Amino acid sequence: MIIDIHGHYTTAPKALEDWRNRQIAGLKDPSAAPKASELRISDDELRESIEKNQLAKMKERGSDLTVFSPRASFMAHHIGDFQTSSTWSAICNELCYRVSRLFPENFIGAAMLPQSPGVDPRTCIPELEKCVNEYGFVAINLNPDPSGGHWTSPPLSDRHWYPIYEKMVELEIPAMIHVSTSCNACFHTTGAHYLNADTTAFMQCLTSDLFREFPTLKFVIPHGGGAVPYHWGRFRGLAQELKKPLLKEHLLNNVYFDTCVYHQPGIDLLAKVIPVDNILFASEMIGAVRGIDPETGHYYDDTKRYIEASALSAEDRHKVYEGNARRVYPRLDRALKARGL
Numbered sequence: 001m002i003i004d005i006h007g008h009y010t011t012a013p014k015a016l017e018d019w020r021n022r023q024i025a026g027l028k029d030p031s032a033a034p035k036a037s038e039l040r041i042s043d044d045e046l047r048e049s050i051e052k053n054q055l056a057k058m059k060e061r062g063s064d065l066t067v068f069s070p071r072a073s074f075m076a077h078h079i080g081d082f083q084t085s086s087t088w089s090a091i092c093n094e095l096c097y098r099v100s101r102l103f104p105e106n107f108i109g110a111a112m113l114p115q116s117p118g119v120d121p122r123t124c125i126p127e128l129e130k131c132v133n134e135y136g137f138v139a140i141n142l143n144p145d146p147s148g149g150h151w152t153s154p155p156l157s158d159r160h161w162y163p164i165y166e167k168m169v170e171l172e173i174p175a176m177i178h179v180s181t182s183c184n185a186c187f188h189t190t191g192a193h194y195l196n197a198d199t200t201a202f203m204q205c206l207t208s209d210l211f212r213e214f215p216t217l218k219f220v221i222p223h224g225g226g227a228v229p230y231h232w233g234r235f236r237g238l239a240q241e242l243k244k245p246l247l248k249e250h251l252l253n254n255v256y257f258d259t260c261v262y263h264q265p266g267i268d269l270l271a272k273v274i275p276v277d278n279i280l281f282a283s284e285m286i287g288a289v290r291g292i293d294p295e296t297g298h299y300y301d302d303t304k305r306y307i308e309a310s311a312l313s314a315e316d317r318h319k320v321y322e323g324n325a326r327r328v329y330p331r332l333d334r335a336l337k338a339r340g341l
């Protein structure tokens with residue numbers, strides 16, 4: 001089985017975006033604010049938006065199951081206040097849940113949280129619990145920078161985040177550390193802000209003793225870990241100067257990287273530098289980079305091709321495709337076992 005741990009509902013029917021635009025307009029003019037119940041999307045519309053897009057590509061490329069979360073750039077936690085984010089998260093998570101019900105063999109949910117800059121992350125717990133306990137979601141996306149590129153929250157190692165971590169440990173769910181859209185003109189959303197955040201999250205873990213506090217806490221750092229694998233020597237050297245344990249003991253029981261790296265040399269480097277037990281297959285399709293690479297004639301985000309062409313053994317490929325995901329996402333493993341898989 002091939003599990004893609006990083007997919008977003010980027011192809012949701014346009015009614016969703018229209019509703020969100022009205023919600024944003026309502027921040028200035030409350031009479032324009034829509035009710036959640038005014039968003040109506042039928043099962044047929046959901047089915048069509050998935051069958052023609054993600055599911056078609058999964059079948060074409062040969063992946064079986066996607067861990068599916070709301071569109072990351074649309075989370076935009078910096079817009080409005082907690083109430084704005086709360087209503088918006090509930091809507092987006094419910095749509096992913098409905099997709100997982102319509103296509104139970106192909107999609108399982110991961111939640112976005114109703115984060116809001118300056119608001120205690122504890123406020124996210126009711127939505128998180130609903131998604132896990134009622135919707136059967138197996139993970140969350142945690143935004144380390146709800147301000148959208150201004151980095152006003154404390155680092156991930158700060159006690160500020162502990163209520164979320166305590167709940168994650170209790171419920172046995174990992175977090176993908178995933179920012180949203182950048183509202184800072186210096187940082188392009190998917191080309192800079194995402195990769196900066198991946199690198200930043202890793203370094204925040206490195207300088208702290210977070211995983212001594214939470215030995216079973218699990219973070220997935222997406223987009224191949226940002227600059228981390230490429231600069232592994234720098235990070236090892238910094239850890240050494242800070243008198244931290246070797247990175248293998250200090251971070252690699254808790255931190256994992258996905259394979260959303262869109263060329264062969266990048267995947268080859270990832271596979272060479274990072275232990276195979278810490279690499280999880282992912283494509284993030286249909287996402288930031290939707291074109292065809294003229295050098296290969298294939299889609300940049302068809303990441304399975306790179307894994308197949310890498311030096312990984314058959315046994316290691318199995319870990320990347322399935323084994324590691326089952327270990328890092330215990331609820332996913334249990335859901336599959338319940339179906340005899």
Ligand SMILES: [Zn+2]
Binds near residue numbers: 008284
């Ligand atoms: Zn993503």
